[in-house]
Amino acid sequence: MTFDNAAPAAQDIQQLFDRIAPVYDDFNQQLSWGLHRIWKQMAVDWSGAAVGQTCLDVCCGSGDLALLLARRVGPTGTVYGVDFSPAQLAIARQKSARQFRLAPLHWVEGDALALPFADGQFEAATMAYGLRNLTNLTQGLKELRRVLKPGAKAAVLDFLQPQSAWLRQFQHWYLNTVVVPTAQNFGMTDEYAYIAPSVERFPLGPAQRQLALDAGFSSAVHYPIAGGLMGILVLTR
Ligand SMILES: C/C(=C\Cc1cc(O)c2ccccc2c1O)CCC[C@H](C)CCC[C@H](C)CCCC(C)C
């Protein structure tokens, strides 16, 4: 399956993440030199999640941020991770089974465009490397807002096209000359070749902020991180 610059259908995205589930965590660790853990922790910190709260990780995948949220809210809190990839959720369940003294963690198979949760259910939320993969960014942001309590925050971490031309060239080079050949060794060329065009399609910070405000968030601030290679959109309901 090849992913050209047209946005793939939801089913193609779901099947892509099912296929890469066995190598996903190891590739992220190896290809980001472990830095993805820092970026994810920043998103959890900036979500405002606190002890005892009920929190949500949207597009949770293999569960990294849901597990960080569970550590943050502690045994008196509750965390839900939602994703439409069964294979990714299976990895998340395996990882949470190996950890102790976490908040009660619920892994839910569901669609970010029609979240299976009540209005105002959550006191904080995260979404890491999910928004860019949605087939409808506005619907995803509206659903994220709907399930947050008034005044609650969400932190949305994703790739970002750097402003600097040479950093853009570096990002493009790294994704196509380091990431894709690594994936090729495991027969996952097309799956990882999808990243670069998806980043090119993804709105820049100011446009992400405007999408969030149009979706009804009372405030939205976009922070470039990692030299502008990544960004975190901090939203307030
Ligand atoms: C955790 C990261 C990416 C998650 C991710 C998101 C997607 O949309 C995918 C789509 C298809 C296949 C895989 C993914 C996917 O893994 C970020 C870290 C992993 C990246 C693959 C590495 C990219 C690093 C930066 C572009 C450059 C960092 C340079 C620095 C010297 C480490």
Ligand SMILES: C[S@@+](CC[C@H](N)C(=O)[O-])C[C@H]1O[C@@H](n2cnc3c(N)ncnc32)[C@H](O)[C@@H]1O
């Ligand atoms: C790149 S992974 C990110 C996983 C995790 N948040 C992390 O940071 O490692 C993107 C995830 O979004 C999920 N996803 C994409 N579109 C979705 C949708 N419409 N509903 C639910 N999950 C979706 C995929 O199944 C995949 O697990």
